[in-house]
Amino acid sequence: MDRLFKLREHGTTVRTEIIAGLTTFMTMAYILFVNTLFLGEGGAGIPNQAVFFATAVGAGLVTLAMGFFVNIPIALAPGMGLNAYFMTVVLSSGGDITWQTALGAVFLSGIIFIILTVTKVRQLLLSAVPNNLRVAITVGIGLFITIIGFKLSNILMVSVNPDDKLDVSKGAVLNTNQFNIILGDFIHNKDSLLTIIALFLIAILMAMKVRGALLIGIVAATLIGIPMGVTNVKGLSDASWLPSFDNLAVGKLDIAGAFGVGIVEIILVFTFVELFDTFGTLVGTASRAGLLKDKAKGEKLIGKAMLxxxxxxxxxxxxxxxxxxxxVESTSGVAEGGRTGLTSVTTGVLFLLALFIAPLALVVPSAATAPALIIVGVLMMASIKEIEWGNFVEAFPAFLTIVLMPFTYSIANGISFGIVSYTVLAALYNTTASKRVPLHWLMWVLSILIIARYIWLGAA
Known part of the structure; x- marks a missing residue:
């Protein structure tokens, strides 16, 4: 294990890495059933069984590849937001775009990524983006996953009009037309109450420096949730524990159909959003794990991870x-001490095992995983002290990057505004000041692409 993953070199142990991998899996396991809601029979129309299989196997195999070939504690799975966009594409097309065609568009966006990675265009991002902006990405992601945690638990609710009627006990929002974030009824909402209990339990364990605090908190919250009626264990007794391989969607994508009228824009949206979401997640998580201290090694590592x-x-x-x-939930494993690919391998194996223990994997309620995300947000905020707040050329873009991620519920939006604002501000500053600030040529290219994207594709 030490030779394969270089454990001693990274100052970690097998036990620490396995705990970290378990923690990452526990905070990501929700995708196994959430993805079915978006892509399954009630959403995009793919058979539910096929979605669960693709989610578990896809996440498992790709995460294993990240662990073995890159040796980095980052896990992968179908992305939230992009799966919702996938569903929207299919449902809003009026039958013109099938789920097979949409899968073809996703496949082609992946080919574009491979080309950009092999030609090292994506890797240039690491050299082009200034350090303050990279730090801001880490902090912004921390706030972003904190918002996810609060939303999963119904502690925070979104309304678009302060006068709207809200059934806070059920997490329902009615007649929304103006953006507004409110505090939910966490006293009477069982999900919120369980999240708060687990949140303070994890916080106490973290303050006491107990190893595995996040994992202990998730397991404890799941057990506490049983008498509260939040954790549903009724289906365990009569559930089928053996996976079925009938009626799968393997190989059923329609690449030819993806070249049809109107699909090019969809491919570009998949490509653009994934480009910045991935960059932000990889840099943020790797920075949190301390893997980017050596610039040359960091660029090589991120390059392999991008591939x-x-x-x-x-x-x-x-x-x-x-x-x-x-x-981004990979940061929960990093917070537990995960520093190598063994963390990812552990998570990947658990995703594959989820095929056989699907009922058990789905028992963990979102109210139990939400506190872990909130705590990780606390840890990632620590990097904010590295930003040069006294230098407005650096501070303003960093600020926009940080606040727009949670406020627009998009990592890509935060990075986009940060890049454009830095490029414009740095260019203007360099024309008047005697001491120039660094401005890589790729920042101009990215800014032009970002502006073009918002002009022609909107804020999708």
Missing amino acids: VDAAGVSAGALLGTSTITSY
Whole structure:
């Protein structure tokens, strides 16, 4: 194990890495059933069994590849947001775009990623983006996953009009037309109450420096949730524990159909959103793990990770799921001490085992995983002190990057505004100041592409 994953070199142990991998899996396991909601028979129309298979196997195999070939503690699975966009594409087309055609579009976006990675265009991002912006990405992702945690638990609810009627006890929002975030009824909502209990339990364990605090908190919350009626264990007694391989979507993508009228825009949206989401997640997680301290090694590491990520997009489409991408929840494993690919291998194996223990994997409620995401947000905020707040050229783009990720619920939006604002501000500053700030030529290219994207594709 030490020779394969270089454990001693990274200051870690087998036990630490396995605990980290378990923690990452526990915070990501929700995708096994959430993905079915978006892509399954009630969403995009893919058979539910086929979606579950593609999600578990796709996440498992690509995460194993990340662990063995890159040796980095990052797990991958079908991305939230992109799976919702996938469903929207199919349902809004009026039957013109089938789920097979949409899978073809995802496959082609993966090929584009592979080309960009092999030609090292994606790797240039690491040299082009200034350090303050990279730090801001880490902090922004921390706030982003914190929002995810609060939303999963119904502690925070979104309304679009302050006068709207809200059934906070059920997490329902009615008549929404103006953006507004409110505090849910966490006293009477069982999900929220369980999240708060687990949140303080994990916080106490973290303060006491207990190893595996996040994992202990998730397991404890799941057990506490049984008498509260939040954790549903009724289906365990009569569930089928053996996976069925009938009626799968493997190889049923329609690549030829993806070249049809109107699909080019969809391919570009998949490509653009994944480009910045992946970059942000990889840099943020790798920075948190301390793997980017050596610039040369860091660039090589991220380059290999990007190649696995790119190949995973097309592999997922072949299996029958929307874009497989690096997960911000990987930071929960890093917070538990995960530093090598053994963390990813552990997570990948658990995803594959989920085929056989599907009922058990789905028992963990979102209210039990939400506290872990909130705590990780706390840890990732620590990097904010590295930003040069006294230098407005650096501070303003960093600020936009940080706040727009949670406020727009998009990692890509935060990075996009950060890049454009830095490029414009740095260019103007360099024309008047005697001391110039660094401005890589690729930042101009990215800014032009970003502006073009928002002009022609909107904020999808």
